[in-house]
Structures are given as C-alpha cells and as structure tokens.
Amino acid sequence: MRLSSRSSFGLFLVLLLVVSGHPVDLAVPAPSFSSTELLPKATCTRPGNAEFYGFGIRLGIYLQILSTIIIMAVSDSNSEMIYDLHDGNAALLLAILIALVKNTPSKSVELADVVILLRLMWLIIICGFSIGHIAAEFRAARSSGKLIAILTAPTAAVFRWTVVGMVSAYNVWFWFRGVTYLRKDDQCQTYAFFFAELDIEGGLRSLYRVTSVLLVLCPPGWLLAYLGFLAGVLVLVMGMVLAFYALIPILLPISIALRIYDICHTTGASIEPARKEPEKRGAFWLRLISITWQLYGPSLQEILLTWTKVREGAAGNKSRPMSTKARTSKSEKVSNLWITYIGLVTFYYFFSILGIELSIYWNKISRPYQLDATGQLIPFVIGILSFIKVIGRACAEAERFIYPRFRKAVNKWSFYLETRRTEPSKQVRCASTPELSSEKFQPESRPRRCNSLPDVGRADDMGPDSAQERDKINAYLKGHYTSDHESSEVEGVFQGLRGGRRKQLIALPLVRQGPEAGSEQETV
Template sequence: MASCGFDGNADMYGIGIRVGFYLQWYSCILASWVSREDVPSMRVSNLMFVSATFLATIIQSLEGKTRPVEIYISLLLTFGGYLYLVPMFIWRALTGCRPQWDPTRYPRVRMGRIFSLLNFGLLLAVSGFQLWFWIVGIKTLSVGDCPDFGFLLLKFDFDTRGFVVANIVIHALLLACCLGAVGLMVVRLFGISHEHSEKIKPNRKFILQAIHTVFNTAVATAVTIATEKTIQWNGISGVSDISSAGQLIPLIIGIEMFIRVIYTAWKGEDKGSNAIDDSSVAESLTTFPDIAIQELV
C-alpha cells in the first residue's frame, strides 16, 4: 500500500474542507432541534460549498489528470448530504408510501421555494454526474498501475464489477425518483391529480421528525467514515494539513456554525416558529418512548 500511495489534492478534499463539511452536516441536524432560526442560513451556506466543490470536481474531471478515487472522494462530500434519500425511499417502500408515515412531509424546518428549486436542481446535476462517473469516467480517468479503493460498507476495488454496478443502480434509482417527482409536480400543476392533506397526531409528527433526524445522522456518519477510510485505504498523503485559505474558510465557517448551535442550545434561545407547533412537541417529549413503541408496532 505504501508504494501505491500518492499526494492528494488538498484544495479539493483537504482536512479543512472535509471537517468543514462534516461540521455543517451535524450542525444543521442539531440546529433543527435547538436552533431552528439558524437552519435556513446553514442550508444556504452548505449549498454554496457543495456547488463550489461540484464545479471544481467537474473541472478536474475534464482536465483528465485526476485519479478516479479523488473524484469519488469529492462526490462523497458533494452528494453525501443527499444520500439520506436512500433510507428515506426504503422507509417509504416499507410503509406502503402512505403520506401519514412520510417523515419528509413534517420537517422541523421547512425549505423556502427558491431554495428548494436550487437544491433540487443541484441534486439532479450531481446525480447525473455520478452516473457519468460510474459508467464512463471511471474508465477514462487516469489510474496508473495501482488500484483505487472505495467504500460500500466494506472495502472494494474500483475494478470490482459488483461495486460499480451497485453505485450505478443506486444513483440511477435516485435520479429516476427525482425525475418522477418532477413529473408528479407537473401533473399536479395542471390539476390532473389532487393530493388530499391529512392531519396526524402531534405525537406521530414528533416520531416522524425523530426518524428523519436518525436517517440524516446515520447517513452523515456513514459518509464521514467512507471518506476517511477511502483516504486511508488509498494511502493518500498531503491532505491532512491545513495549509491554505481554501481549507481554512470552510473549516472556520463549520466551526462557527457548530459553536453557534451549541451556544443557542445552552442559552435556550431557539425561536424557530416555522417548523412545528411547540406545544405539540412539549407534550410529546414527556411520553416519547411509550408513544414510539405504540405507533411503530
């Protein structure tokens, strides 16, 4: 492994950039419970960092001087925040796609329309690029004599057909679901189909919000582990030192976000009002374990 190691691109996935992404993910998840008024600005900040990293990844790919594993790491950072859709779609399948059991219908903090459109457009773009990478890019980018390794719960060589096929299937399904959502929006726009809203009990709403948080946290943790293990397995050096402003900026912003959330939680200053009914949450907090068992059995 030592002979196959190489110097990585610290400006794309150096320690400062990686930790900045990790802190943004966890800060946003935590803020949805203790500092809801800060969530919109955190989402915009993360969207900007994802967009910048994604554009840099495209440029590096076009130049053809980057190893596939480096593109893979960058895509973990840019697409990691969207991978919560995988357990979410599995959950929907297990619950028969019943709206009253869909966690995404009852978020702690709702997205604005403009942000939703921008975020959805970025999701489509990154998903499309993922498919290109796993179908075409992985074969055309320079590799050298040493194998590249990736993470899919276990360590896999990029030449492993099952690993490549699994990634193609995952991203193809996600892209298909996204395009299906676009079609559904068009259908509803022309009034061909009508969605009937259904009120649910505050306790169930709280449970669904907790499930959503568990999915987000699990995915953020899995992507963090995948990124760090990939760097370790491929013997990538030069990406563990903070030596440029390009790394310091996302790191400092991530630290500031996390400190802000912790401070708000400590001071009890959460004033978010666009997420849920606070009285419902207060009522649910006292009986959450019992309610969770009754509702999920």
C-alpha cells in the same frame, strides 16, 4: 400513483440502505488488466488534492452538516436558521460540483479524488437538507396567494434541488463512463469503503450503476425534475415580464379601460376585496403559465404532504399515541417517524465520515491531516462559527424546555422546607377551617397553606410569621394593648409593612384566645 406516509417512508429507508449498502457478491467481470500487471499497494502513493478535500475543508463540511442535523432535531417549521443552513449547504455543494466538473475533461482529478468528492456531496445531500421543512416552506409560499411570494419564496428551494439534480446526473455519468475515462496507466487500484475495502471497478461499480439510476427514477427524482422545471418557468416568467414592460405603451390604455369597465359593472363590491384581487390573479396566472401544473401538482402535493405527516404526525392530532411534543416554545408536535428519520440521518453522517477517511487511508493519499494551505482555513473557520451558533441555539431551546420544570420543582421544594422550618405552635390554619378555636386546634396536625394569610410560613422580614405577631398587630389596630412599650413595638412592625399588606391584615379574622373567648371571632 399516490403513496401513503408509511410506504413513502419505507421507500426512503430502502433507498438509504441501497446508497449505504452492504457487502455484495464480487462474482462479476474483473478489471480489464490482470493481477500480474498491478503494482503492490504500498507503492501506490497518490498526492491527493488539498484544494478539494483537504483536512480543513473536510472538517468545515463535517461541522456544517452536524449543525444542520442539530437544527433539524430541535427547531420547528417556522425557524429561519434551518433554511439558512440549507442555502449554505447548497452553495457548498455547488462549489464542489463546479470544481469537479471543471477538472474532469482535462483529467486533472484521479479516480480516488472523485470517489471521495462524491462521498462528500452525498453526505451534504442526505444529511444537509430536511425534506420535512421543505414541505412547510412550500406550504407557506402557496398560502400567501401573492405572485411575488410564489415566485421568490421557493426560489431557494428550487436552487437547492436543482443542484442536487446536477449531482445525480454526474453520479450516473461517473459510474457508467467516468471510471473508464479517468483511469490512468499507473497500474494502481482505487478502493472505496462499503463495509469493506472494495475495488471500485469490481462488483461495487455494478451496484452503484443500479443505485445511481434508481436515484433519478424514484419519486424524489420526479420532485427534483419538477423543481428544475420550476426554475425554467421562473426564467420564462421573468422574460415575459420584461416583454410586458416593453409593451406597456400599447397595453396600458387597454388595461385602464378594462379596469374602469370592471369597476363600473361590479355591484356591492367593497374597496378591500378589490385590493386583494390582484393577489389571487397572480396565483392564477402562475398556474396558467406552468403547463405541467395539472400533471405534476398532485404528485408534488402528495410528496410534500407525506413528509409533513412524517414530521408532524397525522393531521396534527394531539391524541395520536405515536406523537411527542417538540422541545420548542410552540405546541408543534413531531412524530416518532420523524425521530427515526433523524436517527437514520445521524447514522449516515457518521457512516459517510468513516467511509471518506478510510478511502483516504486505503488509497494512500499523502498528507491527509495537515492544515497548511490557506484555502483550507476559510471553510474550516466558517464551519466552526456555524457550529458555535447552532450550539447556542440548541442550548437556548433546551433551556426553554428545562427552566419551567426546574423552577416548578425548586418552588415546591422551597415551600416544603420553609413549612418544615416553622414550629408547630406557630403554624396558622386557614380561616375557612371549622376547627379554629383554641380548644379544637391541634398543633401536631398537618398545616395547610392559607389563602387569606399569604407569606405565613415563609422567611419574610416584612410580614408576620406567627399567630402571636398577628394577634399583636390586630390588638394594636383595635387599641387593645397593655403597655406603651408593647404599643410602640407593634406600631413599628405595622408601619414597616407595605400598604397592600396593611389592608390584608385589617381584613384578617381576630381569634380571641382564652377561656372567656370561646369560639367567638371578630373581624378588624
């Protein structure tokens, strides 16, 4: 089944709303113990675990995800920084998942700890990975046509989404079995934020059971399953490569013979296509090894194409009214759907932070805002440095967008001020204007910039700034000067000019002033 761009984007909005949610009806079976057995909320103080979600760790994650959102908004599809942040977020996600899975069998974590860590992991998944940029990453890998590029380029993406698949699996287990497994007999309820303070063993648990299954069965879940399968194919291919090298003594003579036969029976083939042939064969053999390529390939292409359209608009149509130019050095365009997607991601970012902090407050976690443990400093410093780097990149992108427009506005304003500064009697009309004679020239008329006399009307110490100085220099060139003093003065002005300016002055039309001149013009 193929999905259009609008239906796929609508499905994503529905899933995001389901994950975020709204207050639900709590008319479902209550917890197994009665309210009389519960302790007062004020006495249920939990020690928490600063190694999992301490103040420094939370701040580092918040800054890292905020950096990713900023880069998603300002960078284009060819930016390497967005892929570096994706890899860093995947490593952070994997570290949290390993710590959680390691401590779950021994019940070293409490229900409140798991709820907070799941919130952190879903914050990284939804806000820390750009689906629109992943489409460009896969497209570049497939267009290369090389076996090594096809195997190595998507490896990072396969790793990222495989980790996301493992988090989804743990999420399903926790809401179906984990809540009962990790429950302790301390008679303290565990609360979570869902636009309200709700008990996780009430209606909220039933809702999260449904959403956890939907996140596995929806089309993004198919994509995760396919990427996980690609990871298995990668291991299989590497094993086959090792087996191939083990059989080199047997296969080498056969391959040489087949190569000689191919060269001898190929007519009109040039050397250059023969060099490119192994690259095409590499893509062919990779598709042949992947048995499910024909099954999952069209679905994967449709999903990637959908998110490419969401980011760039329909087929890059420049006349599309819903598209706006990205603030980059290239002419890449982003659609309004992508801007909406960035807005929703930003909303979920602040929504998740609010939910995490309120969950810590409601569950009475002790010492939640102390940065005293050494293990909290490492992610905190990494998050700060990453955020500073991204802010620098964002400022550079903004400067690249603003500077040409600011420079153009300043140039227009400067020329306007310099034109106003020139006296009307000293303004020069263009040589192409038919009204050049002194009889028809009106000083109060609006002057125009003359192409044949550059820099007139500007504050230029090295060139003439009035018609009188131009006439003096032309008179000097013609030898029509009245006194030695005037000749030496004009000669000093002329010698101070650069060579290029001298040639321009020599080519200027000389307008003779006075009644005897009439409208005659001479060229020096």
